[in-house]
Amino acid sequence: MFSLPIIALLVAGAQAAVLTLQSPRFTVSSSTGSQLRSEPISLAHASSIPVTLTKDDVLKLTFQVIDKESGKGVQPHQTFLRFYDQNSGEEGIQPIRVTNGGKAKFELNMARPPLSLPPTSDAPLQVSLLIGSSTYSPLALSLFDLIVPASHPVPAHPDEASFHPLPEIHHTFRPEQKLPPRPISALACIAVLAPWIVLLGLWGQVAPRAVHLFSPGIFPFILTLGAFESLLVWYWVDLKLGQVLSYGGVLALVTIFTGKQALSKIGDRRVGRK
Amino acid sequence: MAPKSSPPAASNVVHSLWKAYSDQTSDRMKFIDAFLVFLMLSGVAQFLYCVLVTDYPFNAFLAGFSSNVGQFVLTASLRSQVNPENKNEFKEVSPERAFADFALGSIVLHFFVYNFLG
CATH class of the missing domain: 1.10.287 (Helix Hairpins)
Structure with missing residues (x-):
């Protein structure tokens, strides 16, 4: 029953049809709406000048996914934008909605940065586009480098203090008790034994027969x-x-x-x- | 009653008390009394050692001191029971019975004392 679609998939994979992007373009505009930078993205080699965003800037990314042979718009099954920080190894994946005709528009507003944006380090974020489809061979395009304003320091968790090793516990014991010096012990021994002399002396006088x-x-x-x-x-x-x-x-x-x-x-x- | 004559009067009283004791007390009672005096002195010596020097082997102090106190109590009760002057108070307790009690009590006491000695 279900072997037919699988065979169809395999045939499609064997064809290995290729996707590409048409007129990929990014635009950086300030919060007031004035355009700061607008460039087409070259798929052959990544842009050497990194895209810089300040605190309130908006990055817009537009492209259309097309079949490379027929030139028709294709809606891939999965489309992701990947932000990768080479220094920290952190990455963020942002899914992108693509229309039936293959057109996609993505907006990155730095006033409200998405959660998928990794925390900043010294290196710029490498932005790449990942496209997956069951009927096409996968596509990974590195678009440009992105410099974003430094992220806020991570707020401390309220329980954060509990997750550190506690200082080592040192038990203090009462010092070992010591016997007094021998002369004192000897004197005390005589004092404690002296009553025996008294006893024997008294018994010597009054012992009944x-x-x-x-x-x-x-x-x-x-x-x-x-x-x-x-x-x-x-x-x-x-x-x-x-x-x-x-x-x-x-x-x-x-x-x-x-x-x-x-x-x-x-x-x-x-x-x-x- | 004048303060000047009080020291001689006091020594007089002690002297006559001592004389009455040595004249009127039987040798058997004196024998027991000597033992009581010994127990008291020994207890005082051990207690002073504990207070002034050290209580370090505290179990040993407990054993020694409690054996003195316990033996004193047992001997004092033996003395009061075998004293002929107390005959009317202990009519049903013969001196032999009193000595048997004393022996039993002493053995039990010594058992506990040796337990404490450790």
């Missing part, structure tokens, strides 16, 4: 209490929490037994003595 301390009923209790304290020291030095809790649980059972025995014995002796 513990006559039954080593009796078989009481000594196991003292022993298990001592074992508890050693277990806790061992915990400090080496053991893990779980080990301490399990060993302590076993030791607690023994201690409850020995403690009950020892304390009931002491209680009996106290009550019996009374």
Whole structure:
């Protein structure tokens, strides 16, 4: 079904009919309407004098697209004006409306420059015409160089400040705490240990005589209490929490037994003595 | 009451208080009191070190000081419970029961203290 148009296209492409422009011409006029410059455009070689536009000037471009062989006006499918800045590599594409008869008119008013005009740099814009048609071979014509007034600087986007790397974050930590000098540590150690001398001195005077301390009923209790304290020291030095809790649980059972025995014995002796 | 006679009177009072204490307190109570004095002095020494020099191994200070305070509390309660003069106040608490409480409380306290020592 659709193979027929495709074949037709291929045949047309094979013919490679050629388009050309008739009477291409540009006119520069000032805002008051007075004509400043009006020249035909040579298709063979681009104009050596660039076209200069000032702030309020209007550039008019007129041409007719024709079939080179028959000389009839042709409406191509695509017609573009390309503004290319060689320095910045920026380009702008401006579509141009072409009538059925192939006539086209383009107006560039610098008072209201089109969005397709690239931002200016040092180099003039190279203006070329690109014409594409399904039944003709494509056409690219470089027309002239164009010097336009400098574009405004790009306004800063309101969020522009957010798109820069932030200054590097430096964390400040509290300085490492230090131990005091050794003499002070030694003095403090003596001061903290001095109460032991007081304790031992006082106990030496007032210690009650513990006559039954080593009796078989009481000594196991003292022993298990001592074992508890050693277990806790061992915990400090080496053991893990779980080990301490399990060993302590076993030791607690023994201690409850020995403690009950020892304390009931002491209680009996106290009550019996009374 | 005159200010001139107050220093001798004050020393007199302290002297008679000390004399009454040493005469009327049993050796067992004195034994416990000596331990209480030791705990107090040791706590004061550690606290002064923390304030005046450094609290650097703060966990060690906490462990040492809290062990003193906790042991003082436990010993003071042991003393009040085993004191024969307080018999009427702790009728159902025998001295043996008080000592068992003291031993249990001390073991739990020491467990926490060694935890803090780190």
